[in-house]
Amino acid sequence: MLEDGNVQLPYVHRVTKYDPADRDEHGHYTGTEETFSDQGEVEAAYLQAVAAFAAEACVERLSVREPGVVSLAHFGVEPPLEGFGLAGIFPTDLTGFHDGAEVPVDIGLELVRLMLRDSGAWCRLEAEGTLAVHVGWDQYLYIGSSGPCEEASARTRALGLFPERLEASPYDVETDSEDVQRPADDDFWALLHWTVGGRRAVLLEETYIEGASRWHRLTPDTIDTVRAGIGPRARLEVWPDLNPDIEAVLGTLPTEDLSMGLPQDPSPR
Incomplete structure (x- = not known):
């Protein structure tokens, strides 16, 4: 079980520009693709892939979960942008960018773009029990869904990306923390x-x-x-x-x- 009652989604795809044929016996990529966004056709393909999964899952809005911004240190390949790249999406004081905020899919795609570019902001995007979108390091995108989304997977391949089935996203919520927590009621x-x-x-x-x-x-x-x-x-x-x-x-x-x-x-x- 995930927090807020979310059940771990049964179908998870790792979507990348990295050809599985170029991985070694440990699964490490050994090809020539760069680990940062081209901010062009390949990046656009990632966004179209997310849109395809959202459309097949009939998802029109996504919830922002566990949002974060760069603090003292930034370890991304690209330098963080002023305002974490969120200007024009949320107010300058980041009002609206909070856990539980709902955004339409097109805004969700802009957040995915920022994360692919290491702009300094990160979050998980989820439609409870239906769809989950997590962006990791080095252009690794994880999409969870309640159904197999075979058409979206085929569309992703047609875009030149590689959807690979996994057991789970490494960015799923972990709830076994022993920290004492309580609601601010x-x-x-x-x-x-x-x-x-x-x-x-x-x-x-x-x-x-x-x-x-x-x-x-x-x-x-x-x-x-x-x-x-x-x-x-x-x-x-x-x-x-x-x-x-x-x-x-x-x-x-x-x-x-x-x-x-x-x-x-x-x-x-």
């Missing part, structure tokens, strides 16, 4: 109200998409304002309050490892 906020009501301010880290977060200092005067502005389906983590003794904090920092400091913004958010 009324009980969660009531507990925070109780905590800050005792004059014990806390910090709330809001990861609204993977790789991008905001910090809030919760006090009795700010907690309701902060709650009203939390992004949809953001991941929230609660931390101890800031230490006002800056010299003491600096004295505890290691000399060899990276450290992160959080200055306090005077605004309520």
